[in-house]
Amino acid sequence: MTSNSDIARAYDEAFYESTAFLQTHPETLAGIALLFGIQPSNPAHCRVLEIGSALGDNLIPMALNAPDSQFVGVDISTRQVDEAATRAAQLGLKNIRFYSGSIEHLPDSAGPFDYIVCHGVFSWVPQEVQQAILSRCKALLAPQGILYVSYNTYPGWHFRDYIKHAIQFNGKKASSTDEKYEALKDIVTLLSRHAVQTPAFPARGIFETFSKQLESLPKSYLVHEYYEPFNIPLYVSEFMQLIEKHELQYVGEAMLSDNFLLSDQAELRQSLLDKSTSRGEYEQYLDLIISRGFRSSLVTHKGLAVNANIHPDRIRPFYFMSDLKPLDNRVPEDNTRPVRFKSADKSREVKATSPLTKAALYCLSQAWPLGFNFNDLVHQAYRILRRDITQADIEDVKQQATSLCQDMLDIYAKGQLPCLRVTPPLCTNQISNQPLLSPLARTQIQRGGQQLTSQLHATVKMDALSQQIALLCTGTNTQDEIVNATEQLIKNEGKALGLNADSCRKPRQSAEKAVDMVLEMLRAQALLVG
Ligand SMILES: C[S@@+](CC[C@H](N)C(=O)[O-])C[C@H]1O[C@@H](n2cnc3c(N)ncnc32)[C@H](O)[C@@H]1O
Helix, strand or coil: CHHHHHHHHHHHHCCCCCCCCCHHCCCHHHHHHHHHHCCCCCCCEEEEEEECCCCCHHHHHHCCCCCCCEEEECCCCCCHHHHHHHHHHCCCCEEEEECCCHHCCCCHHHCCCEEEEEEEHHHCHHHHHHHHHHHHHHHHEEEEEEEEEEEEECCCCHEEEEEEEEEHHHHHCCHHHHHHHHHHHHHHHHHHHHHCCCCCCCCCHHHHHHHHHHHCCCHHHHHHHHHHCCCEEEEEHHHHHHHHCCCCEEEEEHHHHHHHHCCHHHHHHHHHHHHHCHHHHHHHHHHHHHHCEEEEEEEEEEECCCCCCHHHHHHCCEEEECCCCCCCCCCCCCCCCCEEEEEECCCCCEECCHHHHHHHHHHHHCCCCEEEEEHHHHHHHHCCCCCCCHHHHHHHHHHHHHHHHHHHHHHHHHCCCCECCCCCCCCCCCCCCCCCCCHHHHHHHCCCCCEEEECCCEEEEEHHHHHHHHHEEEECCCHHHHHHHHHHHHHHCCCCCCCCHHHHHHHHHHHHHHHHHHHHHHHHHEECCC
């Protein structure tokens, strides 16, 4: 039987290189809590615990961007904890501590915490540790505190169990992470190829979808997810019973789009509510309908008023942000002609018709990667429409503001906005003459990482030349100096940095173009802090 010491040894031997998870960020958790009628702690002044903090890839960026908050990470793998503490010290962080040991032993004196994050742990530990996680969280959670727990769920995992058994069968002789990964890719490729050629293959869709996702999923995640001896998915109704036993209650899902709040889903919601005698039953019906395989649930103390009957006005305390740009690039007019707004990578899109919503989305696109609180957003949008907010039309403003809330809630609920926040991020939306890269991104590049974490807690990938240009953004180099240094870089190492022969032949021109592009990318990805 696998014990805590086996788990610790496994992670001591193979570090779990992870990333920042936006859905676990206190800003996101506070936003969702507000929607469900809870008054959460201000995420800019709070105490956060992460269970299974590994190398601090999630917690360290949070700590850097909330200097007035306190962060604690606990992990059973001592070697990972030591490495996380070293990385935090290199960044000069004073508001973060890492404990080595099982969560079972974290004393009450370490708490209370306004936010507790348990991501990528719960389904992968023995049942007695699951119980211990919930009982420690009950003791360590502040009265209005929010606990985030992610876990694999049935019925979605019934299908993934098929994939898991195929992978484990094919990889039974594999021992290293690389061997396991190769065995995984090998069998998934074989089965998905067969699936494509065999329309009657019952698991066709499952393997086709999985093989498409394969390239984008990190090796450490895949090997962990499909080879772990413990991977115990739950029906959400079972999860509800577990938390109930610990005097905790369910709030909602951390991903706003997982909460089925769209206005056009009202009929489905009502039909499930009619069948359900409790919130737990309702959530279980939902999972059966969508065959959900994973949840990131928010939980709080039993007895706290949670109101799942969401009123759009609850989003008023949000700090609104959007990177969606109008396709026609024009200032919206005061009419109901539809305007489409799209993200730069075209993966997210919104069609707006209401004049105020169009104007609001336009203002947000101009302010990105900053935004506005609700009142400022309404004022800015009215200005764009060249309307004055006078005493005479105050009722009209109120009504329009409520319909703006409904539209914005729908846009959030469709997952079309890049983040959900309640306070402004620590970044700039301007490119100054002496641009300054965030200290975290600088350290991540210097450590040779492929992935950077933005000031919005998002993951950004960057090629080698862009990384070198980013490092030149010291806050003292002027843009001209950055271009000069880039020109030298291209002359000396252009080929090694992946530039083609044509670009290497015209180093000055290439440098000017590259610096322009990289500075705009750093700005838009919230990687500049000055
Ligand atoms: C799969 S990793 C997930 C890391 C990170 N939270 C993520 O999602 O990327 C699981 C982590 O939980 C830690 N862990 C496992 N059991 C634990 C326990 N009982 N107490 C504290 N940490 C534990 C492991 O050492 C490992 O770092």
